[in-house]
Every structure is written in structure tokens, then in C-alpha cells.
Amino acid sequence: MSALETEEVPPHLAASYATGFGEQGRAWIAALPALAAEMLDRWELKRDGTVGAGQASLVLPVLRHGGTRAVLRLQMPRQETTAALIGLRAWNGKGMVRLLDHDPVSSSMLLERLDGSRTLTSINDDDVAMSTLAELHARLVAVPAPRGLRSLGDIAPEMLEQVPQAISNLIDPADRQLLRSWASAVAELADEPGDRMLHWDLHYDNVLAAQREPWIAIDPEPLAGDPGFDLWPALDSRWDDVVAKGDTLRIVQRRFDLLTDVLGLDRARATGWTLGRLLQNSLWEIDDGETRLAPSSVAIAESLLNR
Numbered sequence: 001m002s003a004l005e006t007e008e009v010p011p012h013l014a015a016s017y018a019t020g021f022g023e024q025g026r027a028w029i030a031a032l033p034a035l036a037a038e039m040l041d042r043w044e045l046k047r048d049g050t051v052g053a054g055q056a057s058l059v060l061p062v063l064r065h066g067g068t069r070a071v072l073r074l075q076m077p078r079q080e081t082t083a084a085l086i087g088l089r090a091w092n093g094k095g096m097v098r099l100l101d102h103d104p105v106s107s108s109m110l111l112e113r114l115d116g117s118r119t120l121t122s123i124n125d126d127d128v129a130m131s132t133l134a135e136l137h138a139r140l141v142a143v144p145a146p147r148g149l150r151s152l153g154d155i156a157p158e159m160l161e162q163v164p165q166a167i168s169n170l171i172d173p174a175d176r177q178l179l180r181s182w183a184s185a186v187a188e189l190a191d192e193p194g195d196r197m198l199h200w201d202l203h204y205d206n207v208l209a210a211q212r213e214p215w216i217a218i219d220p221e222p223l224a225g226d227p228g229f230d231l232w233p234a235l236d237s238r239w240d241d242v243v244a245k246g247d248t249l250r251i252v253q254r255r256f257d258l259l260t261d262v263l264g265l266d267r268a269r270a271t272g273w274t275l276g277r278l279l280q281n282s283l284w285e286i287d288d289g290e291t292r293l294a295p296s297s298v299a300i301a302e303s304l305l306n307r
Contacts, residue, residue, distance in 0.1 A: 004032060004033045009029060013055070036074060039074070039110075043101060043110055044065040045064060045065075045110075048061045054219070057075035059074075072110055073110075075108075076107065080221055083149055084222065086146055091197075095217055096140065096216065097111050097112055097114060097208075098111065115208055115210060120204035120205075121205055121238055132207070134262035137227075141230065143197045144197065152194060153193035155223075159276070160190070167179055170292065171291045172292060182279040182301070186279060194225045196224070196226070200223045202234060204237040226269070226273050227265055227270070228272065231270060232278065235255050235256060243299075249303045274300070274304060278301055282297060
């Protein structure tokens with residue numbers, strides 16, 4: 001199998017880079033085949049399956065010299081990839097995908113291969129899936145954040161500075177009031193941002209089945225902070241199914257209770273930081289042109305505040 005053909009680069013990845021990084025992103029996509037060939041040759045890898053990709057990286061299943069299965073992950077160097085490397089080293093495979101090698105110049109990573117066809121989404125019983133995620137989450141946030149990561153203590157003031165402009169871009173007075181209340185929750189907690197290493201994107205699709213452990217997390221975006229700021233991706237998991245069941249408030253509350261019980265979190269504090277995460281997501285969306293708050297964010301906030 002050849003290194004990587006240009007036509008194998010998924011269109012959604014190319015579009016993501018063009019939208020997010022402009023000419024720099026398009027140039028990186030154009031250079032992907034050459035980068036793949038270089039990494040395959042340097043690490044003596046053979047391709048062993050079809051290309052996969054998210055919004056930020058391309059993944060090639062490979063065989064190492066000797067036949068060990070692995071994946072080659074290629075992504076453009078930036079702050080997030082540097083943080084991921086710091087986190088992967090600190091977790092050292094404990095509940096997290098294992099880093100086998102990396103190239104500091106290109107940010108290319110060689111990772112252990114997990115079962116990409118089976119995520120926590122495959123577990124139909126939501127209590128079982130959420131409990132599994134919560135137990136894994138507790139192991140991950142037990143690790144103190146190493147030096148070099150962004151801190152929630154830096155991010156929180158930045159968010160609060162953006163709130164007045166964001167409020168002016170919302171067209172619904174109810175949305176404006178909600179955003180103000182989420183900002184107030186952050187202001188109350190900002191002096192105690194926490195020091196745990198957060199995954200920042202731990203949801204059902206970022207937990208894969210494996211052999212050395214039943215379930216292992218992937219795709220971390222490490223941040224130093226309070227674990228309460230890390231709950232939203234789990235609460236938002238499989239959201240279409242949550243809505244379809246017609247009992248959103250109860251399901252979100254049940255998920256929140258499972259998470260906070262297993263992680264040993266104070267629920268009032270965890271509620272405040274989850275509202276902070278909703279604030280962060282909303283600020284990003286408003287900056288991208290949205291003029292209404294996301295229905296899922298509104299529903300999650302309502303579920304946590306109406307107990």
C-alpha cells in the first residue's frame with residue numbers, strides 16, 4: 001500500500017483546515033502526502049488499513065517493524081498538539097491511549113492501536129456507559145497537571161472579558177440573561193480554578209474498546225483546572241438520543257449525579273464550572289456568527305439549575 005494519495009485525504013478534513021487556518025491550513029493539507037511518506041519511512045511503518053480523520057488530524061493504521069499494530073496521527077503543529085503531547089506523557093497509558101513515539105517538529109504521533117469500531121456509544125444502557133466514562137474520568141483527573149499546560153485560571157478571566165460583546169450579539173433577551181448568569185457563576189469560582197489535568201473533550205466517542213484495558217480514552221486536549229469544567233462533553237454525549245427520549249431534564253440530572261458521585265465532586269461547585277463550560281462553548285459559537293444559544297446548552301443549564 002502506498003504512503004498516502006492526495007485523493008485519500010478526507011474532504012471534511014481539508015475543509016476544516018481551510019476554514020480554520022486559511023492559506024496555512026490549505027498548505028498543510030497539500031503537504032500531507034509528503035509528511036505521511038516521511039513518517040512512515042522514519043519509523044519503518046507499513047500501512048495497514050484505510051485512512052481515518054477527525055476535524056483536526058488524519059490517522060493511518062500501520063504496522064511497526066516486527067508486526068505490532070499502531071496508528072500514525074498527523075496534525076498541524078499548534079498549541080493544542082503540544083498540550084496533547086504533554087498530557088499523553090503524563091498519563092503514560094493509564095486510562096489513556098499510549099504514545100509510542102512522536103516528532104516534535106511536525107507534531108506527528110505514533111500511538112497504540114485501539115478498537116476504533118467500538119466506542120462507549122455502542123453501550124445502549126446510558127447508566128452503564130456513563131458510569132464507565134465516569135470511572136475512567138476519575139482516573140484521568142487524579143493526575144496533577146504538569147507544567148506547560150494552559151490553565152483555567154488564565155482562561156476564566158479571558159472569557160469574562162468577552163461576555164459584554166457576546167451579549168450584544170444575541171438577539172433573544174432570555175439568551176442574554178442566561179449568558180450573564182453563566183458569567184456570574186464563573187466570576188464566583190475564578191479565584192479557585194483547580195490544578196488537575198483535564199481531558200477537555202471526554203465524551204462517548206472519545207472512549208474506545210481495547211485489549212490491555214476494557215476502555216481507553218483518546219484525543220485529549222489537556223488543560224489544568226477544576227474537574228467540574230470537564231463534565232460538559234459527557235453530559236452532551238449522544239445528545240440526539242437524549243432529546244428523543246423526551247426526558248432531557250431527568251437524563252442530564254442522572255448523568256450529572258453519576259459523574260459527580262464517582263469523581264467525588266461538590267455538586268454546587270461542579271454546577272458552576274459546568275455553566276462556565278457552557279459559557280465558553282457559547283462564546284466560541286457567537287464569535288463564529290451565532291446569534292442564539294445552542295438548545296442543548298440551554299437544556300443542560302436548565303437541568304442543573306432546576307433540581
